[in-house]
Amino acid sequence: MLLCACASAPVQQVSPRLFSSAPRDYSLPNDSWSAEMRRLYDQYDQEPGGGGRWKRLPSYNRFLKYATAGGQCLSRLVQSRARLFTRNIKEPGAAFEYAIFINEEEKRAVCVFQAGHLLEGPPGHVHGGAIATIIDNVTGACATYISGFVLTANLNINYCSPISLGSVVLVDCAVDRVEGRKTWVSCRITSADGSKLHTEATGLFVSVGVSHLFTG
Numbered sequence: 599m600l601l602c603a604c605a606s607a608p609v610q611q612v613s614p615r616l617f618s619s620a621p622r623d624y625s626l627p628n629d630s631w632s633a634e635m636r637r638l639y640d641q642y643d644q645e646p647g648g649g650g651r652w653k654r655l656p657s658y659n660r661f662l663k664y665a666t667a668g669g670q671c672l673s674r675l676v677q678s679r680a681r682l683f684t685r686n687i688k689e690p691g692a693a694f695e696y697a698i699f700i701n702e703e704e705k706r707a708v709c710v711f712q713a714g715h716l717l718e719g720p721p722g723h724v725h726g727g728a729i730a731t732i733i734d735n736v737t738g739a740c741a742t743y744i745s746g747f748v749l750t751a752n753l754n755i756n757y758c759s760p761i762s763l764g765s766v767v768l769v770d771c772a773v774d775r776v777e778g779r780k781t782w783v784s785c786r787i788t789s790a791d792g793s794k795l796h797t798e799a800t801g802l803f804v805s806v807g808v809s810h811l812f813t814g
């Protein structure tokens with residue numbers, strides 16, 4: 599379920615069944631993925647209904663773009679040119695290629711992430727802001743899945759070793775604690791084989807009503 603609200607209209611409920619056509623799911627493999635990216639994806643991917651531990655989260659460049667109903671409030675959102683930051687570069691493989699898998703029982707999310715050439719920071723390596731972005735995205739998805747709609751209140755990141763452009767890494771997150779409106783998530787980015795630690799992070803996410811986005 600996705601909630602929609604704006605300052606001048608009452609909060610409305612919009613469900614994915616209102617989608618008019620199949621949107622592009624960016625979490626599915628494409629030709630830019632390396633063999634290693636594909637191998638890791640296959641490792642976590644499970645047949646729908648197969649009872650596997652991991653569920654892939656679909657990923658769209660804008661969730662509401664494909665909805666057909668919802669009145670004035672929704673149409674104002676749909677008509678805007680906003681796009682999800684991590685999915686707004688058209689060239690496959692150029693920036694963020696990733697798929698997130700959720701393990702509800704363990705309250706964990708794992709993301710297989712291939713960092714493209716447009717994410718350069720230090721020569722040949724991934725920009726720290728791009729690393730922060732993927733961490734925010736994956737920890738945010740993990741917190742959202744467990745606690746419902748949340749915003750990032752705090753993110754602490756230790757950059758332990760640089761990530762090479764074009765490489766594939768694993769972003770592994772877990773919900774550590776939920777207390778009232780607050781959800782704490784920890785995160786580690788490692789090399790694909792798990793042998794090298796690149797980044798460690800913790801995040802605090804606070805549950806809000808979607809109307810918070812319109813009222814500040």
Ligand SMILES: CCCCCCCCCCCCCCCC(=O)SCCNC(=O)CCNC(=O)[C@H](O)C(C)(C)COP(=O)(O)OP(=O)(O)OC[C@H]1O[C@@H](n2cnc3c(N)ncnc32)[C@H](O)[C@@H]1OP(=O)(O)O
Pocket residue numbers: 599655734735736738739742743748749750751752778779780802804805806814
């Ligand atoms: C079915 C599911 C599918 C899932 C599929 C999802 C896919 C989806 C993928 C996309 C995932 C993208 C993920 C991006 C996520 C962003 O990037 S969010 C954007 C960046 N974040 C923001 O812009 C947030 C800006 N900040 C705010 O709006 C407000 O400060 C907040 C965080 C909502 C908190 O404000 P508030 O609601 O007024 O709450 P407030 O009463 O101040 O605080 C509540 C509690 O939190 C504590 N707190 C608040 N801020 C802090 C802080 N900075 N440090 C420590 N404690 C704090 C307070 O002390 C308080 O604690 P208690 O007193 O209750 O113990």
